[in-house]
Amino acid sequence: MLATLVIELTKVLVVLIGVLNLAAILTWMERKQSAVMQDRIGANRASIFGFRLFGLFQVLADGLKMFTKEDFVPETAHRFIHTMAPFLAAFFALIGFAVIPFGNVVTLFGREINLQIIDLNVGVLFIFAAMSLGIYGVVLAGWSSNNNYAFLGGMRGSSQMFSYEITIGAAILGVLMIFESMSLQDIVRGQGQLLWGFLPKWGFVVQPIGCILFLVAGIAETKRVPFDLPEGESEIIGYFVEYSSMKFGLFMLTDFVETVLIAALVTTLFFGGWQVPYLYQNGFSFPGGMTVEISQFWVALFQVLSYGIKVFFFCWLLLLIRWTLPRFRYDQLMRLGWQMIFPLSILNLLVTGAVILLLQ
Amino acid sequence: MERRELTFVERFYLVEVFKGLWLTGRHFFLNLSKHVKTQLGLHTLEKGAVTFQYPEERRPFSPRYRSRHRLTQREDGSPRCVACMMCETACPARCIYIVAGEHPDPNVEKYPIRFDIDLGVCIFCGFCVEACPEDAIRMDTGIVEIAAYSRKEMIYHIEDLLQ
Numbered sequence: 253m254l255a256t257l258v259i260e261l262t263k264v265l266v267v268l269i270g271v272l273n274l275a276a277i278l279t280w281m282e283r284k285q286s287a288v289m290q291d292r293i294g295a296n297r298a299s300i301f302g303f304r305l306f307g308l309f310q311v312l313a314d315g316l317k318m319f320t321k322e323d324f325v326p327e328t329a330h331r332f333i334h335t336m337a338p339f340l341a342a343f344f345a346l347i348g349f350a351v352i353p354f355g356n357v358v359t360l361f362g363r364e365i366n367l368q369i370i371d372l373n374v375g376v377l378f379i380f381a382a383m384s385l386g387i388y389g390v391v392l393a394g395w396s397s398n399n400n401y402a403f404l405g406g407m408r409g410s411s412q413m414f415s416y417e418i419t420i421g422a423a424i425l426g427v428l429m430i431f432e433s434m435s436l437q438d439i440v441r442g443q444g445q446l447l448w449g450f451l452p453k454w455g456f457v458v459q460p461i462g463c464i465l466f467l468v469a470g471i472a473e474t475k476r477v478p479f480d481l482p483e484g485e486s487e488i489i490g491y492f493v494e495y496s497s498m499k500f501g502l503f504m505l506t507d508f509v510e511t512v513l514i515a516a517l518v519t520t521l522f523f524g525g526w527q528v529p530y531l532y533q534n535g536f537s538f539p540g541g542m543t544v545e546i547s548q549f550w551v552a553l554f555q556v557l558s559y560g561i562k563v564f565f566f567c568w569l570l571l572l573i574r575w576t577l578p579r580f581r582y583d584q585l586m587r588l589g590w591q592m593i594f595p596l597s598i599l600n601l602l603v604t605g606a607v608i609l610l611l612q
Numbered sequence: 613m614e615r616r617e618l619t620f621v622e623r624f625y626l627v628e629v630f631k632g633l634w635l636t637g638r639h640f641f642l643n644l645s646k647h648v649k650t651q652l653g654l655h656t657l658e659k660g661a662v663t664f665q666y667p668e669e670r671r672p673f674s675p676r677y678r679s680r681h682r683l684t685q686r687e688d689g690s691p692r693c694v695a696c697m698m699c700e701t702a703c704p705a706r707c708i709y710i711v712a713g714e715h716p717d718p719n720v721e722k723y724p725i726r727f728d729i730d731l732g733v734c735i736f737c738g739f740c741v742e743a744c745p746e747d748a749i750r751m752d753t754g755i756v757e758i759a760a761y762s763r764k765e766m767i768y769h770i771e772d773l774l775q
Contacts, residue, residue, distance in 0.1 A: 288644055
């Protein structure tokens with residue numbers, strides 16, 4: 253009993269600390285990556301005892317600054333909801349990680365440990381629910397501030413997130429139909445099979461359109477640049493205009509946590525999760541008939557590493573997209589969402605269904 | 613302005629997105645490899661960024677660049693200026709103030725007792741340099757960090773300008 257508790261708590265801590273640290277590092281990566289892309293150098297002055305470490309201390313400096321700023325609540329704002337909103341936003345962004353598997357079941361000290369906080373058989377629905385509830389943070393922040401600009405930002409945010417939530421659902425449905433499960437661990441296991449004996453049956457291979465649609469809708473969901481109308485950092489300033497101090501910091505962190513969440517979801521659903529191509533329980537087994545035997549421990553390590561690298565790659569890709577594309581206009585955003593991406597995802601669903609029916 | 617009709621591929625947007633990502637991604641990897649090479653000390657000529665890390669590293673100025681003024685000196689260290697007031701007359705911002713005095717050397721008529729330039733008013737047009745018949749004032753110091761806590765400190769006197 254106690255051992256189970258310790259194991260579960262360890263998993264929760266590993267995921268929570270991992271995600272929060274990755275989100276914090278993403279703030280540094282965003283600065284550095286955008287700088288390198290634009291032939292600049294980026295933040296490199298923050299130092300401790302003269303050590304600069306490529307500006308990594310900037311993250312600490314930012315955090316310190318956020319914590320020491322005045323925590324201001326407007327007089328006419330609804331105090332309780334105003335304080336509540338950033339916590340809601342961050343909570344619902346973080347809770348999604350509970351069902352994302354970061355490794356296979358490993359045997360450690362005679363115990364079977366599932367490298368996933370909780371293996372829900374409705375894991376996909378759980379993530380949908382968490383992502384939908386994330387809208388509350390945005391809407392409540394806009395509403396409770398009692399500021400017209402914040403209110404408009406909140407409204408824009410909610411309508412944008414509603415529109416793209418539907419596409420996310422429809423884009424994932426194809427994957428659910430192919431792997432016939434809603435548990436993310438089962439979906440990842442299903443992606444370990446091979447197509448025609450050599451091609452890994454990753455979601456991207458069987459659902460390329462679904463993958464791209466999911467990525468587009470996911471970026472819209474994170475409310476970052478090509479779709480950053482609710483925030484509009486550079487001019488209108490959206491729903492968090494009345495926030496300061498760490499409450500604002502929490503909203504900013506939520507953006508990055510959502511980026512990590514989308515990266516983790518893309519990895520899990522479309523790029524094989526923790527799967528390494530041709531790696532099975534007892535080692536590599538290449539399609540040519542060559543096999544390399546490696547121990548259980550290394551297999552588990554490779555799988556967790558592969559998951560980490562894939563998530564990191566997609567974080568990088570999302571940042572690349574964020575620093576490449578200009579923002580959509582609001583009518584373009586809605587047209588893209590409702591007239592292009594949504595019908596395409598439905599079409600994708602129909603085609604997938606027809607193909608599955610034909611193959612049976 | 614004449615607007616070109618977008619082709620189908622361009623309106624489809626996805627291809628153009630990938631083109632854009634390819635461009636920025638190429639910049640990212642090229643610059644990153646240059647940064648890494650510089651860090652390892654392999655490739656010091658090609659820099660991965662156009663940035664000048666200002667206080668340590670200064671952007672080279674053009675030789676014609678007009679920076680803070682200086683008064684040139686004779687061989688004995690006294691100012692070359694003969695207080696002819698040409699620069700004061702030419703100055704469109706009227707930031708130069710000269711008080712002339714009689715020079716002990718009979719070959720030189722006058723010398724400046726005071727020569728003040730209010731850099732808070734100066735527009736750095738360089739007319740004073742062009743007007744000077746004696747090559748006594750130049751704007752070639754390369755000093756651009758002219759800042760002070762008060763307007764009074766922005767007025768540079770003859771002893772500051774002679775250095």
